[in-house]
Amino acid sequence: MSLPRIGVVIVTMGTRPRELEALLASVEKQDVPPATVVLVGNATPLTEIARGVTKIPLEENLGCPGGRNVGLKMLRDSGKVDVVVELDDDGLLIADDVFRKVQQLFAEDPKLGIIGFRVADEHGNTERRWVPRLRADDPMRRGPVTAFLGGGHALSMPMLRQIGLWPAEFFFGHEESDLAWRALDAGWEILYEPTLVLQHPKTSPARHAVYYRFTARNRVWLARRRLPIPLIPVYLSVWILLAMMRMRSLTGLKAWWSGFIEGSREPCGPRKPMQWRTVWRMTRLGRPPIL
Structure with a gap:
């Protein structure tokens, strides 16, 4: 070997x-x-x-x-x-x-x-x-x-x-x-x-000034690049809910929504969504790609 x-x-x-x-x-x-x-x-x-x-x-x-x-x-x-x-x-x-x-x-x-x-x-x-x-x-x-x-x-x-x-x-x-x-x-x-x-x-990752903006923007980009279309709104809805529940700062809240809007509007790179069999594989491993 x-x-x-x-x-x-x-x-x-x-x-x-x-x-x-x-x-x-x-x-x-x-x-x-x-x-x-x-x-x-x-x-x-x-x-x-x-x-x-x-x-x-x-x-x-x-x-x-x-x-x-x-x-x-x-x-x-x-x-x-x-x-x-x-x-x-x-x-x-x-x-x-x-x-x-x-x-x-x-x-x-x-x-x-x-x-x-x-x-x-x-x-x-x-x-x-x-x-x-x-x-x-x-x-x-x-x-x-x-x-x-x-x-x-x-x-x-x-x-x-x-x-x-x-x-x-x-x-x-x-x-x-x-x-x-x-x-x-x-x-x-x-x-x-x-x-x-x-x-x-x-x-804490929040020690970086750009943390909230990039976190939100990149989640949107990740969904746009890699998820099958039916899963995109599910994924983003889950993470909007979690982000709002965890948010403790008005400044962070503004930065997060700024990043979310940026991720929705700006080019995210080439789109190549995962296959549905990969969705199932990830689900069997305990983490479906909506969490």
Whole structure:
């Protein structure tokens, strides 16, 4: 059984130098060294990074998915990588066998497209919102899922060649759903593996100023791009209701509806709705694509 070659992509804006240094050190300590580590600087020159990584400084901020695509294209075109591990720049690999386990899992299952890591804070606790299933009471329950967290995951390069890369136009928010839905629709598997841990600080996504606007806009874009027409109003109605129930800020409310209107009016990229058999598959996995 041949083991896949591992590549790593990390995107940074240069605002977390100590966390990034610790993350790079944890990558270096892995007992299976990656073939390539690509560090993409979103509107940052990366001049302070001394470690032996491939640095790609960008003049503009392309957002998380756009920045990741730059690294993925380099690894794809090199032909030297079979699996890409993507990590948040404020994350940390606390075990030194993560890449070895990733290799073994992909080698055992040729239809495995995505592995989602378990995200835990510095105390080892995993928040419910970090568990990629509706029944999130047990973060240690392993198995096939319909979603994954962007903070720490591994992607099959053959899968990416088939379905394409991240939706760069999303910039921030729900890009994981778009990629996951495309992967499932093409017949690939998504595995949540809780023994693969990315330590990550307990922060709220609402800390980003654009959170509410992009969350609403990208949900509309996701529905327009990937859902069969009868499911679009159902999906959007469910999320309007949930968003209004959870909203605690007038500023956030205005930004959310601004994003929703923007998502309804602006181009969302090419439309390729999932097949109805994929809808049924996701339903059997416990999360139909209306939730």
